[in-house]
Amino acid sequence: MLLEMHDICKSFPLGDGYIEILKHIDLSVEEGEYLAIMGPSGSGKTTLMNLIGCLDVPTSGSYYFCGQDIAGASDDALADIRNSSIGFVFQNYQLLPTMTALDNVALPLLYADVDRTERRERARAALERMGLGERVEHRPNQLSGGQCQRVAIARAMINKPKLLLADEPTGALDTASGAQIMDLFEELNAAGTTVVLITHDPNVAARAGHTRHILDGRLVEEDAL
Numbered sequence: 448m449l450l451e452m453h454d455i456c457k458s459f460p461l462g463d464g465y466i467e468i469l470k471h472i473d474l475s476v477e478e479g480e481y482l483a484i485m486g487p488s489g490s491g492k493t494t495l496m497n498l499i500g501c502l503d504v505p506t507s508g509s510y511y512f513c514g515q516d517i518a519g520a521s522d523d524a525l526a527d528i529r530n531s532s533i534g535f536v537f538q539n540y541q542l543l544p545t546m547t548a549l550d551n552v553a554l555p556l557l558y559a560d561v562d563r564t565e566r567r568e569r570a571r572a573a574l575e576r577m578g579l580g581e582r583v584e585h586r587p588n589q590l591s592g593g594q595c596q597r598v599a600i601a602r603a604m605i606n607k608p609k610l611l612l613a614d615e616p617t618g619a620l621d622t623a624s625g626a627q628i629m630d631l632f633e634e635l636n637a638a639g640t641t642v643v644l645i646t647h648d649p650n651v652a653a654r655a656g657h658t659r660h661i662l663d664g665r666l667v668e669e670d671a672l
């Protein structure tokens with residue numbers, strides 16, 4: 448198993464008490480899997496993505512990523528796991544607006560202590576693989592939404608992560624650009640990357656190997672919907 452969650456709950460402080468957002472989540476993802484997690488707005492998808500991606504820790508329950516205990520990990524340990532093992536893709540791309548496509552893609556390598564020449568070579572090659580070889584010196588505001596998302600995917604993949612984790616990656620894109628992004632995820636999965644994709648869109652979820660459904664903070668079986 449790449450990751451295993453058992454009986455995960457997540458609450459946030461609210462007023463005098465707490466609001467429980469995720470309720471008794473059991474989720475396992477095998478290496479090489481392509482999983483879609485589908486649910487309506489407000490069902491807890493992003494909260495769950497933040498836990499899967501080691502951006503936050505659960506209130507209770509156990510979470511193991513690559514055999515490592517996440518539920519009790521320090522902030523530094525979580526950052527190490529994210530940098531070495533997880534690539535993130537977000538609906539709004541999360542590119543740094545003042546940096547070129549090349550520098551955006553190369554940034555994770557800076558944190559990984561790769562020297563400048565190698566950073567630039569690897570980032571250029573990654574952008575070429577995304578069909579953006581002519582766009583390396585462009586800034587995000589000089590690129591289309593679909594191009595921005597391909598830059599973001601190149602950045603997510605630059606450290607060869609075990610897990611590619613995407614939250615509504617086509618949510619801001621037109622149908623054709625969205626389809627290109629889905630093709631890319633399929634290729635990356637075929638090449639061995641585990642993909643977890645979070646979406647409210649059944650057409651997007653249908654491209655994954657299989658789908659789990661989230662409703663009101665619980666993972667439910669499809670026939671319970």
Ligand SMILES: Nc1ncnc2c1ncn2[C@@H]1O[C@H](COP(=O)(O)OP(=O)(O)O)[C@@H](O)[C@H]1O
Pocket residue numbers: 459460461466468486487488489490491492493494495
């Ligand atoms: N930090 C927080 N504090 C309080 N409530 C939150 C917090 N984060 C999310 N929520 C609530 O949790 C619910 C699920 O949010 P979210 O995970 O963003 O859902 P989704 O991504 O499926 O739209 C929403 O009702 C949201 O308002």
Ligand SMILES: [Mg+2]
Pocket residue numbers: 492493494
């Ligand atoms: Mg969300």
